[in-house]
Amino acid sequence: MTRAQLAIDRDRLWSDLMTLGVIGGTAAGGSYRPALSPADRAGRALFAHWAQEAGLALRIDAIGNMFARREGTDPTLPPVVIGSHLDTQMPGGRFDGPLGVLAGLEVARAMTRAGLATRHPVEIVNWTNEEGARFQPGVMGSAVYAGQLALGEVLERRDSTGVRLSDEMANARPGLSGIADAPLPGPVPHRYLELHIEQSARLETEGQDIAMVTRSSAMCSGYVSLHGENGHTQTLPMSRRRNALAAAAELILEIEKIGAGAEPDGMVGVSVIENWPNNRVNVPHLTRMSWAVVHLDAGERDRMVARIEAAVAAIRDARGLEITLEHRHYRAPVAFDQGLVTTGLEVAARLGLGAITMPTLTAHDALSLAGLCPTALIFVPCRGGVSHSEAEWCSPEQAANGARLLAEMARQAAG
Ligand SMILES: [Zn+2]
Numbered sequence: 001m002t003r004a005q006l007a008i009d010r011d012r013l014w015s016d017l018m019t020l021g022v023i024g025g026t027a028a029g030g031s032y033r034p035a036l037s038p039a040d041r042a043g044r045a046l047f048a049h050w051a052q053e054a055g056l057a058l059r060i061d062a063i064g065n066m067f068a069r070r071e072g073t074d075p076t077l078p079p080v081v082i083g084s085h086l087d088t089q090m091p092g093g094r095f096d097g098p099l100g101v102l103a104g105l106e107v108a109r110a111m112t113r114a115g116l117a118t119r120h121p122v123e124i125v126n127w128t129n130e131e132g133a134r135f136q137p138g139v140m141g142s143a144v145y146a147g148q149l150a151l152g153e154v155l156e157r158r159d160s161t162g163v164r165l166s167d168e169m170a171n172a173r174p175g176l177s178g179i180a181d182a183p184l185p186g187p188v189p190h191r192y193l194e195l196h197i198e199q200s201a202r203l204e205t206e207g208q209d210i211a212m213v214t215r216s217s218a219m220c221s222g223y224v225s226l227h228g229e230n231g232h233t234q235t236l237p238m239s240r241r242r243n244a245l246a247a248a249a250e251l252i253l254e255i256e257k258i259g260a261g262a263e264p265d266g267m268v269g270v271s272v273i274e275n276w277p278n279n280r281v282n283v284p285h286l287t288r289m290s291w292a293v294v295h296l297d298a299g300e301r302d303r304m305v306a307r308i309e310a311a312v313a314a315i316r317d318a319r320g321l322e323i324t325l326e327h328r329h330y331r332a333p334v335a336f337d338q339g340l341v342t343t344g345l346e347v348a349a350r351l352g353l354g355a356i357t358m359p360t361l362t363a364h365d366a367l368s369l370a371g372l373c374p375t376a377l378i379f380v381p382c383r384g385g386v387s388h389s390e391a392e393w394c395s396p397e398q399a400a401n402g403a404r405l406l407a408e409m410a411r412q413a414a415g
Pocket of ligand 1 (some may be wrong): 085096097130196364
Protein backbone atom coordinates (compact mmCIF):
# COMPACT_ATOMS: atom_id res chain seq x y z
CA MET A 1 0.00 0.00 0.00
CA THR A 2 3.04 2.28 0.31
CA ARG A 3 3.28 4.39 -2.79
CA ALA A 4 5.86 6.99 -3.72
CA GLN A 5 5.11 10.41 -2.31
CA LEU A 6 3.55 12.97 -4.61
CA ALA A 7 6.40 15.15 -5.83
CA ILE A 8 5.78 18.78 -4.90
CA ASP A 9 7.68 21.20 -7.14
CA ARG A 10 9.09 23.51 -4.49
CA ASP A 11 10.41 26.02 -7.02
CA ARG A 12 7.10 26.24 -8.90
CA LEU A 13 5.16 26.79 -5.67
CA TRP A 14 7.63 29.46 -4.62
CA SER A 15 7.57 31.20 -7.97
CA ASP A 16 3.75 31.19 -7.92
CA LEU A 17 3.78 32.77 -4.44
CA MET A 18 6.25 35.45 -5.52
CA THR A 19 4.45 36.12 -8.83
CA LEU A 20 1.11 36.56 -7.10
CA GLY A 21 2.81 38.64 -4.38
CA VAL A 22 3.82 41.37 -6.82
CA ILE A 23 0.15 41.87 -7.80
CA GLY A 24 -0.77 44.72 -5.50
CA GLY A 25 2.85 44.52 -4.35
CA THR A 26 4.04 47.19 -1.93
CA ALA A 27 7.44 48.86 -1.76
CA ALA A 28 8.12 47.12 1.57
CA GLY A 29 7.61 43.66 0.05
CA GLY A 30 4.00 43.02 1.04
CA SER A 31 0.77 42.82 -0.95
CA TYR A 32 -2.29 45.07 -1.01
CA ARG A 33 -5.22 43.16 -2.50
CA PRO A 34 -8.40 44.08 -0.60
CA ALA A 35 -11.34 41.87 -1.60
CA LEU A 36 -12.69 42.63 -5.09
CA SER A 37 -10.32 45.56 -5.62
CA PRO A 38 -8.59 45.84 -9.02
CA ALA A 39 -5.55 44.09 -7.50
CA ASP A 40 -7.69 41.24 -6.12
CA ARG A 41 -9.31 40.92 -9.52
CA ALA A 42 -5.87 40.60 -11.12
CA GLY A 43 -4.91 37.97 -8.54
CA ARG A 44 -8.11 36.05 -9.29
CA ALA A 45 -7.42 36.18 -13.01
CA LEU A 46 -3.92 34.79 -12.46
CA PHE A 47 -5.28 31.95 -10.32
CA ALA A 48 -7.89 31.19 -13.01
CA HIS A 49 -5.16 31.18 -15.66
CA TRP A 50 -2.95 28.80 -13.67
CA ALA A 51 -5.92 26.55 -12.89
CA GLN A 52 -6.90 26.29 -16.57
CA GLU A 53 -3.25 25.72 -17.51
CA ALA A 54 -3.27 22.80 -15.04
CA GLY A 55 -6.32 21.34 -16.78
CA LEU A 56 -8.75 22.16 -13.96
CA ALA A 57 -12.37 23.13 -14.61
CA LEU A 58 -13.34 26.49 -13.11
CA ARG A 59 -16.59 27.46 -11.47
CA ILE A 60 -17.58 30.58 -9.55
CA ASP A 61 -20.50 31.21 -7.21
CA ALA A 62 -22.57 34.32 -6.47
CA ILE A 63 -20.24 35.54 -3.70
CA GLY A 64 -17.23 35.11 -5.99
CA ASN A 65 -15.76 31.93 -4.46
CA MET A 66 -13.68 30.26 -7.17
CA PHE A 67 -13.45 26.46 -7.51
CA ALA A 68 -10.88 24.69 -9.70
CA ARG A 69 -11.83 21.04 -10.11
CA ARG A 70 -9.74 17.98 -10.89
CA GLU A 71 -12.26 15.29 -11.78
CA GLY A 72 -12.44 12.02 -9.87
CA THR A 73 -13.04 8.57 -11.28
CA ASP A 74 -16.50 8.82 -9.69
CA PRO A 75 -17.68 12.37 -10.44
CA THR A 76 -20.83 11.82 -8.37
CA LEU A 77 -18.79 11.65 -5.15
CA PRO A 78 -18.40 14.85 -3.10
CA PRO A 79 -15.02 16.55 -3.66
CA VAL A 80 -12.04 16.87 -1.37
CA VAL A 81 -11.78 20.64 -1.16
CA ILE A 82 -8.44 22.37 -0.55
CA GLY A 83 -8.28 26.12 -0.18
CA SER A 84 -7.82 29.43 1.51
CA HIS A 85 -8.01 33.01 0.21
CA LEU A 86 -6.15 35.32 -2.17
CA ASP A 87 -7.34 38.64 -0.71
CA THR A 88 -5.01 40.42 1.74
CA GLN A 89 -5.09 42.91 4.58
CA MET A 90 -4.46 46.58 3.71
CA PRO A 91 -1.50 46.04 3.58
CA GLY A 92 -0.77 42.37 4.10
CA GLY A 93 1.92 39.86 3.23
CA ARG A 94 2.50 37.31 0.50
CA PHE A 95 1.58 34.16 2.42
CA ASP A 96 -1.52 34.67 4.60
CA GLY A 97 -4.09 33.02 2.33
CA PRO A 98 -2.17 32.58 -0.95
CA LEU A 99 -0.11 29.74 0.54
CA GLY A 100 -3.22 27.58 1.03
CA VAL A 101 -4.62 28.25 -2.44
CA LEU A 102 -1.37 27.97 -4.39
CA ALA A 103 -0.20 24.90 -2.46
CA GLY A 104 -3.57 23.34 -3.36
CA LEU A 105 -2.94 24.13 -7.00
CA GLU A 106 0.51 22.54 -6.80
CA VAL A 107 -1.05 19.44 -5.17
CA ALA A 108 -3.43 19.14 -8.15
CA ARG A 109 -0.52 19.51 -10.58
CA ALA A 110 1.52 16.93 -8.65
CA MET A 111 -1.38 14.45 -8.86
CA THR A 112 -1.56 14.97 -12.62
CA ARG A 113 2.21 14.65 -13.08
CA ALA A 114 2.09 11.37 -11.14
CA GLY A 115 -0.78 10.13 -13.33
CA LEU A 116 -2.83 9.67 -10.18
CA ALA A 117 -6.56 9.00 -10.52
CA THR A 118 -8.56 9.67 -7.35
CA ARG A 119 -12.06 8.38 -6.68
CA HIS A 120 -13.28 11.69 -5.28
CA PRO A 121 -12.85 14.89 -7.29
CA VAL A 122 -10.34 17.37 -5.82
CA GLU A 123 -11.27 21.05 -5.84
CA ILE A 124 -9.01 24.02 -5.12
CA VAL A 125 -10.95 27.00 -3.78
CA ASN A 126 -10.24 30.71 -3.41
CA TRP A 127 -12.73 31.99 -0.82
CA THR A 128 -13.84 35.60 -1.33
CA ASN A 129 -13.04 38.18 1.34
CA GLU A 130 -11.53 36.16 4.16
CA GLU A 131 -9.73 39.19 5.56
CA GLY A 132 -12.71 41.49 6.08
CA ALA A 133 -10.37 44.42 5.53
CA ARG A 134 -12.51 46.21 2.95
CA PHE A 135 -15.97 44.69 3.54
CA GLN A 136 -17.07 43.33 6.91
CA PRO A 137 -17.40 40.71 8.18
CA GLY A 138 -14.37 38.65 7.27
CA VAL A 139 -14.45 34.93 6.50
CA MET A 140 -17.32 35.99 4.25
CA GLY A 141 -17.22 33.77 1.16
CA SER A 142 -16.79 30.54 3.09
CA ALA A 143 -19.50 31.49 5.61
CA VAL A 144 -21.97 32.19 2.79
CA TYR A 145 -20.97 28.88 1.17
CA ALA A 146 -21.67 27.11 4.48
CA GLY A 147 -25.04 28.86 4.89
CA GLN A 148 -23.89 30.75 7.99
CA LEU A 149 -24.28 34.18 6.35
CA ALA A 150 -27.12 35.21 4.04
CA LEU A 151 -25.98 36.15 0.53
CA GLY A 152 -28.56 38.92 0.15
CA GLU A 153 -27.41 40.53 3.37
CA VAL A 154 -23.69 40.59 2.63
CA LEU A 155 -24.23 41.85 -0.92
CA GLU A 156 -25.58 45.06 0.65
CA ARG A 157 -22.42 45.67 2.69
CA ARG A 158 -20.43 48.77 1.78
CA ASP A 159 -16.75 49.60 2.07
CA SER A 160 -15.50 52.74 3.87
CA THR A 161 -15.96 54.80 0.68
CA GLY A 162 -19.59 53.70 0.26
CA VAL A 163 -19.06 51.20 -2.57
CA ARG A 164 -21.60 48.37 -2.32
CA LEU A 165 -20.29 44.82 -2.43
CA SER A 166 -22.93 43.75 -4.96
CA ASP A 167 -21.63 46.44 -7.35
CA GLU A 168 -18.13 44.96 -7.05
CA MET A 169 -19.22 41.38 -7.76
CA ALA A 170 -18.61 41.92 -11.46
CA ASN A 171 -14.94 42.13 -10.46
CA ALA A 172 -15.12 38.67 -8.94
CA ARG A 173 -15.35 36.99 -12.30
CA PRO A 174 -12.10 36.91 -14.25
CA GLY A 175 -12.61 37.83 -17.89
CA LEU A 176 -11.90 34.31 -19.09
CA SER A 177 -14.18 31.97 -20.97
CA GLY A 178 -15.18 28.54 -19.72
CA ILE A 179 -16.05 29.50 -16.15
CA ALA A 180 -19.34 27.94 -15.06
CA ASP A 181 -21.64 28.99 -12.23
CA ALA A 182 -21.50 27.16 -8.91
CA PRO A 183 -24.45 26.78 -6.50
CA LEU A 184 -24.80 28.65 -3.20
CA PRO A 185 -24.99 27.61 -0.38
CA GLY A 186 -22.47 25.09 -1.63
CA PRO A 187 -22.63 21.31 -1.61
CA VAL A 188 -21.12 19.49 1.37
CA PRO A 189 -17.51 18.48 0.59
CA HIS A 190 -16.10 15.06 1.44
CA ARG A 191 -13.21 16.72 3.34
CA TYR A 192 -11.86 20.27 3.61
CA LEU A 193 -8.10 20.87 3.99
CA GLU A 194 -6.54 24.30 4.56
CA LEU A 195 -2.84 25.10 4.78
CA HIS A 196 -1.95 28.43 6.39
CA ILE A 197 0.98 30.18 8.00
CA GLU A 198 0.84 29.93 11.78
CA GLN A 199 0.70 33.72 12.49
CA SER A 200 2.36 33.15 15.85
CA ALA A 201 5.86 31.95 16.68
CA ARG A 202 5.38 28.63 18.42
CA LEU A 203 6.55 26.39 15.55
CA GLU A 204 9.60 28.56 15.03
CA THR A 205 10.40 28.64 18.76
CA GLU A 206 10.01 24.89 19.14
CA GLY A 207 11.84 24.09 15.89
CA GLN A 208 8.85 22.22 14.42
CA ASP A 209 7.68 22.05 10.80
CA ILE A 210 3.93 21.44 11.01
CA ALA A 211 1.06 22.07 13.42
CA MET A 212 -2.26 20.27 13.14
CA VAL A 213 -4.82 22.70 14.57
CA THR A 214 -7.18 21.17 17.10
CA ARG A 215 -9.64 24.00 17.72
CA SER A 216 -10.26 27.74 17.47
CA SER A 217 -10.71 30.40 20.13
CA ALA A 218 -13.81 32.16 21.42
CA MET A 219 -14.14 35.62 19.92
CA CYS A 220 -16.19 38.74 20.40
CA SER A 221 -15.82 41.88 18.32
CA GLY A 222 -17.71 45.11 17.96
CA TYR A 223 -17.59 48.88 18.13
CA VAL A 224 -17.65 51.40 20.94
CA SER A 225 -19.00 54.94 20.49
CA LEU A 226 -18.11 57.81 22.83
CA HIS A 227 -20.49 60.78 22.76
CA GLY A 228 -19.07 64.03 24.17
CA GLU A 229 -19.67 67.68 23.37
CA ASN A 230 -18.26 69.96 20.72
CA GLY A 231 -16.47 73.21 21.65
CA HIS A 232 -13.54 75.53 20.92
CA THR A 233 -10.18 73.93 21.67
CA GLN A 234 -8.59 77.28 22.57
CA THR A 235 -11.30 78.85 24.72
CA LEU A 236 -13.44 76.16 26.39
CA PRO A 237 -12.06 75.68 29.94
CA MET A 238 -10.39 72.32 30.33
CA SER A 239 -12.55 71.51 33.36
CA ARG A 240 -15.74 71.86 31.29
CA ARG A 241 -14.71 69.73 28.34
CA ARG A 242 -16.41 66.44 27.50
CA ASN A 243 -13.80 65.39 24.96
CA ALA A 244 -14.75 62.14 23.24
CA LEU A 245 -11.24 61.59 21.87
CA ALA A 246 -9.57 62.03 25.26
CA ALA A 247 -12.00 59.53 26.78
CA ALA A 248 -11.28 57.15 23.90
CA ALA A 249 -7.56 57.43 24.62
CA GLU A 250 -8.16 56.44 28.24
CA LEU A 251 -10.36 53.53 27.19
CA ILE A 252 -7.82 52.26 24.65
CA LEU A 253 -5.16 52.10 27.36
CA GLU A 254 -7.54 50.28 29.75
CA ILE A 255 -8.42 47.75 27.03
CA GLU A 256 -4.73 47.23 26.29
CA LYS A 257 -4.16 46.37 29.97
CA ILE A 258 -7.03 43.84 29.82
CA GLY A 259 -5.36 42.22 26.80
CA ALA A 260 -1.93 42.15 28.44
CA GLY A 261 -3.46 40.44 31.48
CA ALA A 262 -5.02 37.73 29.31
CA GLU A 263 -1.90 36.62 27.41
CA PRO A 264 -0.95 34.14 26.09
CA ASP A 265 -4.39 32.49 25.77
CA GLY A 266 -6.27 35.72 25.16
CA MET A 267 -5.75 39.08 23.46
CA VAL A 268 -7.72 42.18 22.66
CA GLY A 269 -7.23 44.83 20.01
CA VAL A 270 -8.53 48.31 19.32
CA SER A 271 -7.44 49.13 15.79
CA VAL A 272 -9.89 51.41 13.99
CA ILE A 273 -10.69 54.90 15.27
CA GLU A 274 -12.97 57.49 13.71
CA ASN A 275 -13.32 60.93 15.18
CA TRP A 276 -15.73 63.82 14.62
CA PRO A 277 -15.53 66.58 13.64
CA ASN A 278 -11.79 65.78 13.33
CA ASN A 279 -10.99 69.43 12.97
CA ARG A 280 -8.04 71.18 14.63
CA VAL A 281 -10.04 73.68 16.64
CA ASN A 282 -13.10 71.62 17.61
CA VAL A 283 -13.21 69.58 20.79
CA PRO A 284 -14.21 66.15 19.41
CA HIS A 285 -17.81 65.25 20.25
CA LEU A 286 -17.93 61.73 18.82
CA THR A 287 -15.30 59.00 18.61
CA ARG A 288 -15.94 55.47 17.41
CA MET A 289 -13.54 52.55 17.70
CA SER A 290 -13.47 48.87 16.81
CA TRP A 291 -12.56 46.26 19.40
CA ALA A 292 -12.03 42.51 19.23
CA VAL A 293 -11.42 39.98 21.99
CA VAL A 294 -10.12 36.43 21.50
CA HIS A 295 -9.50 33.79 24.17
CA LEU A 296 -9.09 30.04 24.00
CA ASP A 297 -11.66 29.70 26.78
CA ALA A 298 -15.19 31.05 26.20
CA GLY A 299 -15.67 31.85 29.89
CA GLU A 300 -12.45 33.86 29.95
CA ARG A 301 -13.55 35.61 26.76
CA ASP A 302 -16.75 36.63 28.53
CA ARG A 303 -14.79 37.86 31.56
CA MET A 304 -12.60 40.00 29.27
CA VAL A 305 -15.72 41.52 27.71
CA ALA A 306 -17.07 42.18 31.22
CA ARG A 307 -13.81 43.96 32.14
CA ILE A 308 -14.16 46.17 29.06
CA GLU A 309 -17.74 46.96 30.11
CA ALA A 310 -16.48 47.91 33.59
CA ALA A 311 -13.82 50.19 32.08
CA VAL A 312 -16.49 51.83 29.91
CA ALA A 313 -18.69 52.45 32.96
CA ALA A 314 -15.82 53.93 34.99
CA ILE A 315 -14.73 56.31 32.22
CA ARG A 316 -18.35 57.29 31.52
CA ASP A 317 -18.85 58.23 35.17
CA ALA A 318 -15.53 60.01 35.56
CA ARG A 319 -15.85 62.09 32.39
CA GLY A 320 -19.59 62.58 32.10
CA LEU A 321 -19.79 61.11 28.60
CA GLU A 322 -22.23 58.68 27.06
CA ILE A 323 -20.38 55.56 25.92
CA THR A 324 -22.13 52.74 24.07
CA LEU A 325 -20.51 49.37 23.62
CA GLU A 326 -21.96 47.50 20.66
CA HIS A 327 -21.45 43.74 20.80
CA ARG A 328 -21.47 42.95 17.16
CA HIS A 329 -20.30 39.46 16.73
CA TYR A 330 -19.74 36.44 18.97
CA ARG A 331 -18.00 33.34 17.65
CA ALA A 332 -17.93 30.11 19.63
CA PRO A 333 -14.83 27.90 19.57
CA VAL A 334 -14.82 25.32 16.78
CA ALA A 335 -13.21 21.88 17.15
CA PHE A 336 -11.49 20.41 14.11
CA ASP A 337 -11.87 16.78 13.10
CA GLN A 338 -9.79 14.61 15.46
CA GLY A 339 -9.36 11.89 12.84
CA LEU A 340 -7.75 14.34 10.42
CA VAL A 341 -5.49 15.72 13.18
CA THR A 342 -4.25 12.15 13.77
CA THR A 343 -3.85 11.56 10.02
CA GLY A 344 -1.86 14.78 9.69
CA LEU A 345 0.51 13.79 12.50
CA GLU A 346 1.01 10.34 10.94
CA VAL A 347 1.65 11.78 7.48
CA ALA A 348 4.11 14.31 8.94
CA ALA A 349 6.02 11.50 10.67
CA ARG A 350 6.17 9.54 7.42
CA LEU A 351 7.51 12.60 5.59
CA GLY A 352 10.12 13.18 8.29
CA LEU A 353 8.53 16.44 9.40
CA GLY A 354 8.32 17.49 13.05
CA ALA A 355 4.68 18.04 13.95
CA ILE A 356 2.72 19.22 16.98
CA THR A 357 -0.90 20.12 17.72
CA MET A 358 -2.07 23.57 18.74
CA PRO A 359 -5.21 25.72 18.86
CA THR A 360 -5.65 28.83 16.70
CA LEU A 361 -6.49 32.21 18.20
CA THR A 362 -7.57 33.76 14.91
CA ALA A 363 -10.32 32.89 12.42
CA HIS A 364 -9.88 31.05 9.13
CA ASP A 365 -12.15 29.83 6.34
CA ALA A 366 -11.69 26.35 7.85
CA LEU A 367 -13.98 27.43 10.73
CA SER A 368 -16.85 27.85 8.27
CA LEU A 369 -16.22 24.45 6.69
CA ALA A 370 -15.78 22.62 10.01
CA GLY A 371 -19.54 22.77 10.49
CA LEU A 372 -20.11 21.06 7.13
CA CYS A 373 -17.57 18.26 6.82
CA PRO A 374 -14.44 16.79 8.45
CA THR A 375 -11.98 19.67 8.25
CA ALA A 376 -8.24 20.04 8.83
CA LEU A 377 -6.30 23.26 9.38
CA ILE A 378 -2.55 22.89 8.95
CA PHE A 379 0.05 25.46 10.01
CA VAL A 380 3.62 25.98 8.83
CA PRO A 381 5.97 28.48 10.52
CA CYS A 382 6.25 32.13 9.54
CA ARG A 383 9.24 34.22 10.50
CA GLY A 384 8.91 35.72 13.97
CA GLY A 385 5.23 34.79 13.98
CA VAL A 386 4.58 38.02 12.05
CA SER A 387 1.52 38.33 9.78
CA HIS A 388 -0.94 41.00 8.63
CA SER A 389 2.28 42.81 7.83
CA GLU A 390 4.42 43.49 4.79
CA ALA A 391 7.23 41.75 6.71
CA GLU A 392 5.33 38.42 6.72
CA TRP A 393 7.66 35.64 5.56
CA CYS A 394 7.77 31.88 5.17
CA SER A 395 10.71 30.09 3.48
CA PRO A 396 10.46 28.09 0.25
CA GLU A 397 11.21 24.94 2.25
CA GLN A 398 8.54 25.67 4.88
CA ALA A 399 5.95 26.37 2.16
CA ALA A 400 6.88 23.15 0.34
CA ASN A 401 6.73 21.12 3.58
CA GLY A 402 3.15 22.25 4.02
CA ALA A 403 2.30 21.40 0.42
CA ARG A 404 3.84 17.92 0.79
CA LEU A 405 1.72 17.21 3.84
CA LEU A 406 -1.35 18.63 2.10
CA ALA A 407 -0.70 16.43 -0.95
CA GLU A 408 -0.54 13.21 1.08
CA MET A 409 -3.60 14.12 3.14
CA ALA A 410 -5.52 15.00 -0.03
CA ARG A 411 -4.50 11.75 -1.76
CA GLN A 412 -5.55 9.74 1.28
CA ALA A 413 -8.89 11.58 1.54
CA ALA A 414 -9.66 11.39 -2.19
CA GLY A 415 -9.04 7.64 -2.33
ZN1 LIG B 1 -5.60 34.03 6.15
